Amino acid sequence: MTFNARSAWAIYKRELMRFLRTAFQSVLSPVLTTSLYFIVFGAAIGSRMPDLGGVSYAAFIIPGLLMLTLLGETTSNSSFGIYMPRFTGTIYELLSAPVGVAETLVGFVGAAATKSLILAGIILATAMLFVDYTIAHPFWAILYIMLVASSFSLFGFILGIWADNFEKLGIIPMLFLTPLTFLGGTFYSIDMLPKPWDTIALANPIVYLVNGLRWTFYGTSDVSIGVSLGLTLGFLAICVAIIAIIFKTGWRLRS
Amino acid sequence: MATKGNCAMNLSPMQPILEISGLTKRYAGGLVALDNVDLAINRGELFALLGPNGAGKTTLIGAVCGLVRPTSGTIRAFGHDLAKDWRTARARIGLVPQELATDMFEPVERAVAYSRELFGLAPDKARIEEILRSLSLWDKRKERIMALSGGMKRRLLIAKALAHEPDLLFLDEPTAGVDVELRRDMWKLIGAMRERGVTIILTTHYIEEAEEMADRVGIIRNGRILMVDDKAEMMKRLGRTEAVISLASPLSNIPASLEHFAIHLENAGSSICYRGGDGTGKGRSEVADLTKALIAAGIDYTGIDIRESSLEDIFVDLVEERETEGVQ
Numbered sequence: 001m002t003f004n005a006r007s008a009w010a011i012y013k014r015e016l017m018r019f020l021r022t023a024f025q026s027v028l029s030p031v032l033t034t035s036l037y038f039i040v041f042g043a044a045i046g047s048r049m050p051d052l053g054g055v056s057y058a059a060f061i062i063p064g065l066l067m068l069t070l071l072g073e074t075t076s077n078s079s080f081g082i083y084m085p086r087f088t089g090t091i092y093e094l095l096s097a098p099v100g101v102a103e104t105l106v107g108f109v110g111a112a113a114t115k116s117l118i119l120a121g122i123i124l125a126t127a128m129l130f131v132d133y134t135i136a137h138p139f140w141a142i143l144y145i146m147l148v149a150s151s152f153s154l155f156g157f158i159l160g161i162w163a164d165n166f167e168k169l170g171i172i173p174m175l176f177l178t179p180l181t182f183l184g185g186t187f188y189s190i191d192m193l194p195k196p197w198d199t200i201a202l203a204n205p206i207v208y209l210v211n212g213l214r215w216t217f218y219g220t221s222d223v224s225i226g227v228s229l230g231l232t233l234g235f236l237a238i239c240v241a242i243i244a245i246i247f248k249t250g251w252r253l254r255s
Numbered sequence: 256m257a258t259k260g261n262c263a264m265n266l267s268p269m270q271p272i273l274e275i276s277g278l279t280k281r282y283a284g285g286l287v288a289l290d291n292v293d294l295a296i297n298r299g300e301l302f303a304l305l306g307p308n309g310a311g312k313t314t315l316i317g318a319v320c321g322l323v324r325p326t327s328g329t330i331r332a333f334g335h336d337l338a339k340d341w342r343t344a345r346a347r348i349g350l351v352p353q354e355l356a357t358d359m360f361e362p363v364e365r366a367v368a369y370s371r372e373l374f375g376l377a378p379d380k381a382r383i384e385e386i387l388r389s390l391s392l393w394d395k396r397k398e399r400i401m402a403l404s405g406g407m408k409r410r411l412l413i414a415k416a417l418a419h420e421p422d423l424l425f426l427d428e429p430t431a432g433v434d435v436e437l438r439r440d441m442w443k444l445i446g447a448m449r450e451r452g453v454t455i456i457l458t459t460h461y462i463e464e465a466e467e468m469a470d471r472v473g474i475i476r477n478g479r480i481l482m483v484d485d486k487a488e489m490m491k492r493l494g495r496t497e498a499v500i501s502l503a504s505p506l507s508n509i510p511a512s513l514e515h516f517a518i519h520l521e522n523a524g525s526s527i528c529y530r531g532g533d534g535t536g537k538g539r540s541e542v543a544d545l546t547k548a549l550i551a552a553g554i555d556y557t558g559i560d561i562r563e564s565s566l567e568d569i570f571v572d573l574v575e576e577r578e579t580e581g582v583q
Contacts (some may be wrong), residue, residue, distance in 0.1 A: 010372035089356030096320040096350045097373045098342040
């Protein structure tokens with residue numbers, strides 16, 4: 001399989017430049033939101049909450065908050081990245097270039113994932129201002145964040161190709177991702193839910209993402225890390241397969 | 256700009272740079288945008304593709320450049336089948352689209368540099384400078400695209416298309432919506448690109464543009480190529496001279512001595528209209544003979560209005576003729 005690294009690098013650089021153009025907004029917004037969550041849930045409510053699995057409540061919510069921002073920002077960055085060239089017509093250049101699915105994904109998805117990793121670093125640094133925490137498995141934490149960022153960048157890429165207006169572009173993150181993340185154990189352990197809600201909650205895929213990340217932070221979680229990892233890898237594989245089909249058929253890209 | 260070093264390609268000198276065979280594009284709704292199109296483009300030529308709106312010009316370009324998926328048919332560029340060796344072929348094809356599609360927030364220089372690298376070439380600041388200077392955009396290199404005028408944006412699209420040094424360049428309506436002065440500048444620019452060895456395929460509404468620049472002309476309508484010919488040959492074959500001779504006194508009929516001329520009376524016999532000849536000047540010569548014959552026949556005239564048919568007349572006649580055939 002041919003891979004044109006220079007083309008992929010060109011797309012990657014350009015997408016990061018686009019991020020830097022709005023860096024102030026891109027960085028300030030998650031920092032402010034995360035700070036507010038820590039003030040409200042960490043300090044105000046968290047001080048009245050018992051420790052969960054030996055972790056203070058303020059520290060317990062860090063992986064969930066990180067996942068909340070990661071999923072939202074990654075999906076929207078990636079979907080916007082491919083939707084805008086379609087919307088403005090500049091996609092003609094990409095489609096007429098000697099560039100295939102691999103270069104396109106490395107460029108667009110790689111850039112979206114990079115932006116998310118930068119944001120993750122900023123959020124974790126912000127969290128340190130409010131909570132004293134340590135990461136039990138830093139290597140796995142970085143790997144898992146990268147895996148989630150890549151998967152949801154791919155998911156966002158599919159959304160950006162599927163959407164034919166701005167409303168559709170925002171509808172999935174707004175109506176599905178954010179509510180599911182809130183209900184996915186960001187602010188609580190699913191053990192705290194009454195029956196049968198603790199079992200129903202397991203149908204929410206975000207539960208596995210939040211708990212997977214929580215395991216890398218504190219070594220404990222509501223579900224097995226193996227299941228979390230397997231599901232995330234499965235989601236990644238499904239997204240890659242869908243994108244390969246999109247490029248093969250030219251769906252919504254070539255007339 | 257630098258001359259193209261890789262023009263030798265993998266082709267014999269006589270082999271077309273682009274060969275389209277049986278190309279058909281049928282959309283899901285049933286619209287046939289291209290109907291069994293056959294076309295061959297020679298290396299180094301400037302080919303003008305003429306046709307009314309919706310004729311299939313942009314679809315044809317899109318099919319070659321990878322924007323449109325053909326329903327059937329084959330496209331070979333530089334000897335490569337685009338369905339298989341699309342990477343090799345596309346690396347040498349440039350496209351200037353009809354729409355002014357740009358990232359408005361991007362600076363000019365960066366936009367052109369991106370185009371070069373997207374096509375897999377190493378960054379080359381000197382080359383980018385050369386292109387921007389040749390298109391009078393160097394002074395605007397740091398400006399955001401949104402700050403450029405419409406004409407400058409169109410030049411920028413050309414700069415982006417030239418950034419990867421294509422051997423084959425598609426210009427889809429490059430002068431649509433630009434003023435006369437800029438159109439002339441564009442013509443000069445296109446002429447200069449051609450002199451550097453770039454093969455150019457141009458679509459245009461302005462027949463004058465094709466008449467001014469093209470080596471060969473193709474006429475497309477309803478997705479079908481109606482005619483492809485050398486421009487001079489087309490003019491010669493289909494060109495006509497039209498002359499209107501205003502008479503001092505009206506005639507009731509054409510005298511027998513003038514009947515061998517392709518003439519008829521107009522305006523109640525007060526003028527003679529000649530229509531004939533070809534695109535080589537034969538018509539003018541016949542008009543001169545006609546005036547002599549009028550004098551010999553004792554017919555006085557007060558004025559002569561003579562004009563050669565343009566490519567536009569030929570185009571309109573051809574399209575209307577096929578339309579009539581279609582109705583019948």
